[in-house]
Amino acid sequence: MVRGPDFLRAASDAEFRIGLCEWLARELPALAAGRGPAAMNSIEFRLAWENHICKAGLSGLGWPREVGGHALSLSRQAIYHEEVARAGAPLPVNMIAHGIVAPTLIAFGSAEQKRRYLPRILDNSEIWCQGYSEPDAGSDLAALALRAERRGDVYLLNGQKIWTSFAHLSDYCLLLARTGQGSSPRTGISVMLTDMKLPGISVRPIRQITGEADFNEVFFDNVEVPATALLGKENEGWRLAMAAANYERSTYFVPRVVRLQSELEQLIRLASRTYRHGCAVIDKPSVREELTRLCINAHALRLFADKILADSEAGEASGVDSSAIKLLWSENHQRLFNLAMEVLGPEAALGPQELNSPDEGRWVREYLWTRAETILAGTSEVHRNIIAERGLGLPR
Amino acid sequence: MSRQRSTPFFDADLRDGVAAALEDCMQKTKNMDARAMQEAHWRLAADMGWLGAMVTEEQGGLELGRAFAADLCAEAGRALFCGPLLETAILLPALAAECSSLLPLLNGVVAGDVRLGLAEECSGQVLVQYADAATHIAVLNCSTDTLSVTFAPSTAFRCVMLQPLDPRSSVACAELIDPDVAEHIPLQREAADRVLHALYMAQAADLWGIAEAALLATVSYVVERRQFGRPIGQFQGVKHRLADIHTAVDAARLAIATTVDDAAGAHEAAIARILACDAALAASGAAIQYHGGLGFSWEADLHLYLKRALRLNASTGGTAALRSTVGERIIMRALEADAA
Numbered sequence: 001m002v003r004g005p006d007f008l009r010a011a012s013d014a015e016f017r018i019g020l021c022e023w024l025a026r027e028l029p030a031l032a033a034g035r036g037p038a039a040m041n042s043i044e045f046r047l048a049w050e051n052h053i054c055k056a057g058l059s060g061l062g063w064p065r066e067v068g069g070h071a072l073s074l075s076r077q078a079i080y081h082e083e084v085a086r087a088g089a090p091l092p093v094n095m096i097a098h099g100i101v102a103p104t105l106i107a108f109g110s111a112e113q114k115r116r117y118l119p120r121i122l123d124n125s126e127i128w129c130q131g132y133s134e135p136d137a138g139s140d141l142a143a144l145a146l147r148a149e150r151r152g153d154v155y156l157l158n159g160q161k162i163w164t165s166f167a168h169l170s171d172y173c174l175l176l177a178r179t180g181q182g183s184s185p186r187t188g189i190s191v192m193l194t195d196m197k198l199p200g201i202s203v204r205p206i207r208q209i210t211g212e213a214d215f216n217e218v219f220f221d222n223v224e225v226p227a228t229a230l231l232g233k234e235n236e237g238w239r240l241a242m243a244a245a246n247y248e249r250s251t252y253f254v255p256r257v258v259r260l261q262s263e264l265e266q267l268i269r270l271a272s273r274t275y276r277h278g279c280a281v282i283d284k285p286s287v288r289e290e291l292t293r294l295c296i297n298a299h300a301l302r303l304f305a306d307k308i309l310a311d312s313e314a315g316e317a318s319g320v321d322s323s324a325i326k327l328l329w330s331e332n333h334q335r336l337f338n339l340a341m342e343v344l345g346p347e348a349a350l351g352p353q354e355l356n357s358p359d360e361g362r363w364v365r366e367y368l369w370t371r372a373e374t375i376l377a378g379t380s381e382v383h384r385n386i387i388a389e390r391g392l393g394l395p396r
Numbered sequence: 397m398s399r400q401r402s403t404p405f406f407d408a409d410l411r412d413g414v415a416a417a418l419e420d421c422m423q424k425t426k427n428m429d430a431r432a433m434q435e436a437h438w439r440l441a442a443d444m445g446w447l448g449a450m451v452t453e454e455q456g457g458l459e460l461g462r463a464f465a466a467d468l469c470a471e472a473g474r475a476l477f478c479g480p481l482l483e484t485a486i487l488l489p490a491l492a493a494e495c496s497s498l499l500p501l502l503n504g505v506v507a508g509d510v511r512l513g514l515a516e517e518c519s520g521q522v523l524v525q526y527a528d529a530a531t532h533i534a535v536l537n538c539s540t541d542t543l544s545v546t547f548a549p550s551t552a553f554r555c556v557m558l559q560p561l562d563p564r565s566s567v568a569c570a571e572l573i574d575p576d577v578a579e580h581i582p583l584q585r586e587a588a589d590r591v592l593h594a595l596y597m598a599q600a601a602d603l604w605g606i607a608e609a610a611l612l613a614t615v616s617y618v619v620e621r622r623q624f625g626r627p628i629g630q631f632q633g634v635k636h637r638l639a640d641i642h643t644a645v646d647a648a649r650l651a652i653a654t655t656v657d658d659a660a661g662a663h664e665a666a667i668a669r670i671l672a673c674d675a676a677l678a679a680s681g682a683a684i685q686y687h688g689g690l691g692f693s694w695e696a697d698l699h700l701y702l703k704r705a706l707r708l709n710a711s712t713g714g715t716a717a718l719r720s721t722v723g724e725r726i727i728m729r730a731l732e733a734d735a736a
């Protein structure tokens with residue numbers, strides 16, 4: 001059976017892009033049905049949109065055909081992510097499943113595990129979270145302590161995870177657990193495909209500075225996980241976890257760079273229609289200068305994204321470029337919203353859920369949200385260490 | 397593994413050939429005064445054919461194209477080449493392509509007989525770079541969309557030599573005393589765009605070469621230099637600043653690589669120059685900081701990177717002004733797209 005819209009089988013990248021843009025221009029406004037910025041970015045709508053995409057067959061873009069994927073080239077995947085972002089589509093919710101769990105399963109899963117989990121990621125019927133961080137294992141992930149003891153056919157899990165995004169919505173968790181004591185903290189870690197409905201698992205949402213609660217504490221109290229949930233070999237999970245973090249690298253920043261670029265254009269427009277003391281805010285030299293610096297950095301960011309994609313297509317390792325782009329993106333994204341707060345003036349003091357503020361509170365909400373971006377997926381400090389040690393060869 | 401030289405814009409063998417010849421020449425000339433050094437460097441550039449890199453074969457040049465020009469300028473920056481190389485080898489052929497009366501000069505460019513001093517007006521006085529050896533002087537007048545150039549043999553100017561910031565350059569205050577021999581070249585949009593594309597790209601490459609050289613020198617030093625019982629490169633305060641400079645240097649390189657493309661224009665080249673300038677000032681500043689007292693001493697040569705970067709930073713109205721021109725254009729485009 002042929003899955004998905006015809007443009008997936010376009011003869012050229014250009015036709016692929018045109019077909020995709022037409023599809024997006026038709027489907028997104030129809031589903032959005034007049035929702036404003038706040039409703040467009042709600043979890044409900046994000047999930048509805050993601051389900052819609054998956055139902056239309058636009059999932060598994062890069063997966064091999066034998067597991068139900070479209071086996072699209074990296075450049076077409078990049079076009080896809082770029083145009084989806086440009087169309088103003090909301091961010092996905094189940095990104096751990098599509099971006100991390102699926103490629104890891106395809107590379108390391110048993111035939112049975114692939115058969116069981118992949119179809120339900122394709123149709124988005126099961127949501128995944130990633131159980132990595134713990135109270136005493138943040139940047140130092142290898143210090144994780146959640147125990148998994150083998151007892152016959154099961155592992156007995158005891159311990160705690162934290163900052164687990166969407167655990168409260170998830171059916172499964174890609175969980176890192178300590179199964180053994182090795183010569184270094186990195187040995188003795190295993191990956192478990194853990195059913196979140198098992199007895200003994202409790203999820204406590206953590207309220208974020210945005211007022212919302214997207215991440216959680218997850219407690220494991222004598223949880224019995226079947227031994228078949230082990231992904232790859234026991235005690236060799238660190239390698240899997242590192243590989244898992246790498247799958248997305250070639251296209252991960254493509255939509256983020258496009259979004260940042262369009263947010264910048266929206267900020268320019270906001271500044272041109274915001275007046276204070278009879279003067280358009282965009283005419284303030286300090287605002288103009290910072291806008292210019294951001295535009296130039298956005299240009300550089302785009303060049304890094306293009307380079308990482310080209311290197312991946314050529315089969316070359318990205319080296320420290322992934323750290324460089326993470327830093328450039330997250331820090332400039334913060335600066336963009338710092339400037340937005342300046343532009344908003346007194347309206348910057350309205351709360352993130354206040355719909356009567358410009359763009360329904362979107363600027364304030366995103367300002368707060370961007371504070372997470374320099375912390376998650378490697379803090380800025382960790383990435384600077386990586387660049388200094390691996391890129392420049394400075395001593396550890 | 398420590399940071400290696402970046403990949404070339406054009407060809408590794410050619411680039412490494414340029415680098416090796418420059419390094420050898422720098423060794424031999426390091427104790428010369430600026431004037432003698434410039435003569436030696438200029439002879440090398442002529443003998444190696446570099447001065448004809450952008451001149452057509454018809455006119456005796458090598459016609460190697462923009463990518464090689466970027467490598468050449470980057471190596472000149474890295475090696476702290478003394479002489480108006482980018483002005484003569486890159487800018488002058490670009491101007492001649494727009495103004496045919498300059499074409500006869502190109503033979504002299506290839507032979508090493510022509511040297512172009514770049515001049516700008518500032519508060520009523522015209523300052524000329526490399527006035528001591530320039531055979532010709534081009535006074536640039538940039539505005540947002542247009543560029544006009546006053547071009548004349550240097551004998552048409554009365555020059556008073558001044559102290560240059562960059563010891564490997566010279567500078568003079570010039571007055572046009574023979575306006576009859578001066579040529580006024582007004583350049584409209586596309587022509588101005590092509591000339592500024594060439595100039596900004598060349599300056600960006602020179603600045604990028606400075607940035608990478610200063611960064612590499614600093615990395616070698618902080619790995620060796622020990623304080624508090626460990627290499628100072630182990631301290632995160634040092635690491636993090638150098639990591640940011642590494643990223644800035646790579647960003648500038650990527651931006652220059654796009655300006656080598658025919659589809660790029662002066663706008664992209666201006667962005668490349670801005671990024672390269674930021675990287676060069678940051679890297680040469682950090683080089684002085686992390687070399688400590690040594691960095692502040694004349695003998696250590698690190699000040700030459702900073703001073704060369706500052707000299708290029710100040711050209712064509714300065715990088716800050718260039719940044720606002722670029723910003724005006726981007727902001728205008730965003731608002732026009734909205735109105736449409």
